[in-house]
Amino acid sequence: MIPYGRQDITQIDIDAVVEVLQSDFLTQGPMVPRFEQGVARHVGAAHSLAVNSATSALHIACLALGLGEGDCLWTSPITFVASANCALYCGAQVDFVDIDPRTYNLCPSALERKLQVAEREGTLPKVLIAVHLCGQPCDMQAIAALARRYAFKVIEDASHAIGGKYQGEFIGNCRHSDITVFSFHPVKIITTAEGGMALTNSAELAEKMTLLRSHGITRDPAQMTHAADGPWYYQQIDLGFNYRMTELQAALGVSQMQRLDQFVARRHELAARYDRLLAALPVMTPWQHPDSYSGLHLYVVRLKLEQIGKSHREVFESLREQGIGVNLHYIPVHTQPYYQSMGFKLGDFPEAERYYAEAISLPMFQTMTRVQQDRVIEVLHEVLC
Ligand SMILES: *Cc1c(COP(=O)(O)O)cnc(C)c1O
Numbered sequence: 001m002i003p004y005g006r007q008d009i010t011q012i013d014i015d016a017v018v019e020v021l022q023s024d025f026l027t028q029g030p031m032v033p034r035f036e037q038g039v040a041r042h043v044g045a046a047h048s049l050a051v052n053s054a055t056s057a058l059h060i061a062c063l064a065l066g067l068g069e070g071d072c073l074w075t076s077p078i079t080f081v082a083s084a085n086c087a088l089y090c091g092a093q094v095d096f097v098d099i100d101p102r103t104y105n106l107c108p109s110a111l112e113r114k115l116q117v118a119e120r121e122g123t124l125p126k127v128l129i130a131v132h133l134c135g136q137p138c139d140m141q142a143i144a145a146l147a148r149r150y151a152f153k154v155i156e157d158a159s160h161a162i163g164g165k166y167q168g169e170f171i172g173n174c175r176h177s178d179i180t181v182f183s184f185h186p187v188k189i190i191t192t193a194e195g196g197m198a199l200t201n202s203a204e205l206a207e208k209m210t211l212l213r214s215h216g217i218t219r220d221p222a223q224m225t226h227a228a229d230g231p232w233y234y235q236q237i238d239l240g241f242n243y244r245m246t247e248l249q250a251a252l253g254v255s256q257m258q259r260l261d262q263f264v265a266r267r268h269e270l271a272a273r274y275d276r277l278l279a280a281l282p283v284m285t286p287w288q289h290p291d292s293y294s295g296l297h298l299y300v301v302r303l304k305l306e307q308i309g310k311s312h313r314e315v316f317e318s319l320r321e322q323g324i325g326v327n328l329h330y331i332p333v334h335t336q337p338y339y340q341s342m343g344f345k346l347g348d349f350p351e352a353e354r355y356y357a358e359a360i361s362l363p364m365f366q367t368m369t370r371v372q373q374d375r376v377i378e379v380l381h382e383v384l385c
Contacts, residue, residue, distance in 0.1 A: 001323050001325040002375065003325040003363060004325050004326060004327040004362070004363050004365075005187035005298075005327075005364060005365045006186070006367065007191045007365075008263065008366040016254065016255040017248050017251050017255075019251065020247045021248065026246060030247075031250035032050050032244075032247060032250040034250065035192075035254045036048040036049060036197070039162075039182070039257060042170065043171065043172030044169065044170055045173050045174050046200070046202075046203070047200050047201065047206035048198070049197065049198045049206065049209050049210060050195065050196075050197050050245040051195070051196050051197065051198065051245055052195060052196070052246075053194050053196045054159045054183030054196035054197075055082040055196070056213075056241070058082060058155065059086045059241075060213060060240075060241070061086070061179040061205075061209065062086050062087060062090050062155070064205045064212065065126070065127050065155070065178060065179070065205070067090045067092045067126055069091040069092065071087075071092040071125075071126040072087075072093045072095055072123065072124075072125045073087035073092050073094055073125060073127045073128070074095050074096065074125040074152075075094070075097070075128070075131060075333075076096065076097060076099055076105065076106040076133070076352075077098070077099070077333050077349045077352040078099050078133060078329075078333075078352050078355060079129075079157065079333060083157045084096075084333050086129075092126070095114075095125070096334055096352075097110050097111045097114055098110045098350065098351045099349070099351045099355060101351050103133070103136055103138075103287065103289060104134070105130070105132065105137075105139070106130060106143075108138075108139045108142035108146070111143065115149075119150065124150055124151070126152055127152060127153045130157065130177070132160055132164070132171060132295070133298075134286065134294060134296065134298040134329075135160045135161045135295030135296045135297045136286075136288065136292055137156075137158075137161060137165075137166040137171055137289075137292045138156075140156070140175075141167075153178045154176065154178055155177060155179045155181060156172075156174070156176075156177045156179070156180040158171050158172060158181060159182060159297075160183075160188065160295055160298060161182075161189075161295040162188075162190060163260045163261060164264065164293055164296070165292065166291065173199075178200060179205060180198070180200075181198050181199075182196060182197045182199070183195075184249075187365075188297060189260070189263055189267075189295055189297055190256035190257060190263065191252065192245065192249035192252050192256070195245050195249050195253065207223075211240055212238065212240040214240055216236050216238035217234050218234065218235055219234045223237060262366075263366045266366045267295075267297075267366065268294075270364060270373060271286070271296055271299055274362065277377045278377065278380065281380060282304040282308050283301040283303055283304060284358075286299060286301070296364065297364075300329065300359050300362075302355070302358040302359055303315055303359075304358075305357075310383075312358060316328070318383045319379060319380070319383060322382075323375075324379050326360050326362060326363070327360075327361045328359060329361050332352045332353055332356050334352075
């Protein structure tokens with residue numbers, strides 16, 4: 001099976017991890033800060049915190065922004081469930097904004113219309129999570145303008161987008177948001193096995209998230225309520241978690257970061273080749289906003305089912321049967337049973353549901369060979385024509 005995504009691990013990555021195993025610190029040593037500084041410098045953010053997953057990063061990002069009971073968080077229905085679940089962890093409510101039919105990202109005009117209604121009804125969101133689906137950044141300028149007008153905070157879920165750019169600048173610099181989150185799960189662009197990162201330009205948010213990452217405990221006398229009892233002393237001043245990243249993971253991250261630009265460039269080569277060789281097929285290839293350089297975590301095509309004369313499911317199954325490990329990103333979150341039990345129903349977000357009825361993620365990963373890509377294209381020709 002040619003998978004839809006897979007990690008790219010070299011001997012240099014392996015040596016970096018083994019070196020940590022033979023060192024003094026397996027956790028809370030020098031590699032985590034090194035990884036954090038490397039990513040922050042690369043993308044141009046002032047502060048960065050490595051954590052054990054993007055899900056954890058989203059959770060502490062929401063808490064740091066003060067999200068809690070009685071508040072509401074809005075996000076896109078076309079995302080991994082974690083982008084919505086983080087609100088529920090904080091006791092807040094979730095709502096969704098339908099997608100743009102061209103970018104598949106949260107649609108800024110749908111957002112504006114929903115905000116106008118919410119303002120009248122007194123149900124404005126406290127936080128919006130903009131998900132850069134497939135690595136293509138959302139229209140952050142429009143979102144930031146609405147955030148100023150309606151006074152909500154913005155988190156970028158850039159789990160798909162490290163190495164990508166918005167208006168010529170790296171995603172993660174938080175120019176149009178309060179916090180940006182990356183994921184380093186093995187199918188994503190760079191990996192630390194499990195892992196994530198939160199980036200911000202606010203020293204205050206960084207300090208809050210640092211506390212929340214490690215039990216709410218501080219060793220900084222300036223944060224303590226009274227003078228230390230002695231050199232052993234620490235204080236718990238908030239209720240935090242153990243969301244720390246290990247040194248092994250950070251060493252892998254530092255090593256992978258050396259090849260980030262190369263990884264994204266390779267994904268662009270593969271995408272350009274797909275664009276060219278799928279042009280004659282009854283599929284819609286991904287549209288790229290001219291202002292952006294996608295991280296290209298995913299290459300999603302939409303099937304023109306009337307022309308194909310087969311169902312979405314039939315096409316999907318035929319591709320899998322022939323060894324093409326296609327996938328579907330994502331099942332609209334509001335259609336998940338857990339969300340349906342909260343009152344969401346089919347029909348709530350029609351663009352998202354239309355997308356779901358036609359989308360297929362084709363294999364896309366750095367180490368994909370020309371032969372593998374040719375095979376994907378050949379099978380697509382057989383199945384779709
Ligand atoms: C993968 C992913 C996450 C969760 O990442 P983890 O590191 O696995 O917790 C969150 N949001 C999006 C959009 C993702 O793709």
